Amino acid sequence: MTAPSETVLEAEGDAGGDAAAIDQAMLAEVLAGLAAPRKTIASKFFYDAEGSRLFDAITELEEYYLTRAETAVLQQQAADLAERIGPGATLVEFGSGSSVKTRILLDALSGLSAYVPIDISGDHLDAAAKRLAADYGLPVIPLHADYHAPLELPPQVPRDHLLGFFPGSTIGNFEPEDAAEFLRRLRSFLGGAARLLVGADLQKDPARLEVAYDDAKGVTAAFNMNLLVRFNRELGSDFDLKGFRHEAHYDADLGRIEMHLVSLRDQTVTLDGQRIAFAAGETIHTENSYKYTLESFGALAQRGGWRSEASWTDPENLFSVHLLIAA
Numbered sequence: 001m002t003a004p005s006e007t008v009l010e011a012e013g014d015a016g017g018d019a020a021a022i023d024q025a026m027l028a029e030v031l032a033g034l035a036a037p038r039k040t041i042a043s044k045f046f047y048d049a050e051g052s053r054l055f056d057a058i059t060e061l062e063e064y065y066l067t068r069a070e071t072a073v074l075q076q077q078a079a080d081l082a083e084r085i086g087p088g089a090t091l092v093e094f095g096s097g098s099s100v101k102t103r104i105l106l107d108a109l110s111g112l113s114a115y116v117p118i119d120i121s122g123d124h125l126d127a128a129a130k131r132l133a134a135d136y137g138l139p140v141i142p143l144h145a146d147y148h149a150p151l152e153l154p155p156q157v158p159r160d161h162l163l164g165f166f167p168g169s170t171i172g173n174f175e176p177e178d179a180a181e182f183l184r185r186l187r188s189f190l191g192g193a194a195r196l197l198v199g200a201d202l203q204k205d206p207a208r209l210e211v212a213y214d215d216a217k218g219v220t221a222a223f224n225m226n227l228l229v230r231f232n233r234e235l236g237s238d239f240d241l242k243g244f245r246h247e248a249h250y251d252a253d254l255g256r257i258e259m260h261l262v263s264l265r266d267q268t269v270t271l272d273g274q275r276i277a278f279a280a281g282e283t284i285h286t287e288n289s290y291k292y293t294l295e296s297f298g299a300l301a302q303r304g305g306w307r308s309e310a311s312w313t314d315p316e317n318l319f320s321v322h323l324l325i326a327a
């Protein structure tokens with residue numbers, strides 16, 4: 001993205017605009033990913049309505065410690081955060097989902113001017129925004145958009161005191177250099193006077209990480225497989241859902257969880273008239289989730305144009321939350 005000054009990231013379409021155009025863009029991206037020597041699909045495609053519903057179910061799982069740990073940090077630090085941020089901020093959240101953790105900030109921060117949740121999953125976003133507006137009596141201005149594309153804050157959003165919020169370890173889905181670039185874009189977008197609150201998952205025992213992404217009830221498997229359901233429905237492909245299985249493993253060298261869909265046999269899938277061959281055992285790489293240390297995340301933030309004002313972890317040191325200030 002070519003990031004201009006301050007609040008405006010550069011105007012471009014709303015992801016909820018022209019459905020035919022979005023399908024073509026999605027089709028082109030999916031075809032390119034499946035034509036690559038190592039088949040890959042961008043994790044943003046997880047989030048249709050069913051994917052968003054399944055993600056919410058994941059956050060409730062016993063194995064998925066991330067949401068509970070991040071919630072605990074935010075609850076513990078809410079008063080301190082409120083003091084540091086001061087009154088009258090506008091809260092802008094990237095990948096807001098159901099905005100559940102956001103409520104901790106909305107409860108703690110005084111005199112918020114507005115809340116701007118940004119998410120690619122339009123209906124889910126609108127439903128969450130309606131609930132928050134009703135519960136808090138605050139201007140809630142949802143922005144249905146792909147945050148990889150140029151974004152622009154709606155004109156009515158007060159922008160003199162911006163607090164960005166990027167929870168959920170979503171930063172871990174970026175390659176580290178892409179994460180640094182994204183942080184640089186957020187710095188231009190939010191401006192030099194802004195702060196950014198980011199949640200980053202921490203390195204830990206690989207066994208604990210792997211079950212968090214491969215739970216006993218199979219909810220994460222359903223979330224991963226839903227990509228194929230979505231492509232069959234929206235792109236007209238003919239993936240045989242019985243021909244693939246979910247896999248999650250930790251790559252200790254790269255410090256990341258990888259999620260894949262593994263082909264159970266030699267097979268051919270048709271998408272947009274193209275025949276895509278899968279060998280038995282071949283995978284589609286569907287997500288990375290990088291795990292940081294406090295130090296490595298601090299270094300990443302610095303490369304992204306921010307410095308750490310404060311960092312906190314939960315009592316078990318599972319998850320970290322960083323309050324960043326434009327460097």
Ligand SMILES: C[S@@+](CC[C@H](N)C(=O)[O-])C[C@H]1O[C@@H](n2cnc3c(N)ncnc32)[C@H](O)[C@@H]1O
Pocket residue numbers: 043044047052055059067094095096097098099101118119120121145146147148167168169170
């Ligand atoms: C891991 S979930 C986190 C949800 C929530 N923030 C939380 O902490 O539980 C990632 C969220 O980012 C959204 N998302 C993923 N890729 C996106 C993109 N490229 N642009 C905008 N939103 C995106 C998804 O729809 C989803 O709500």
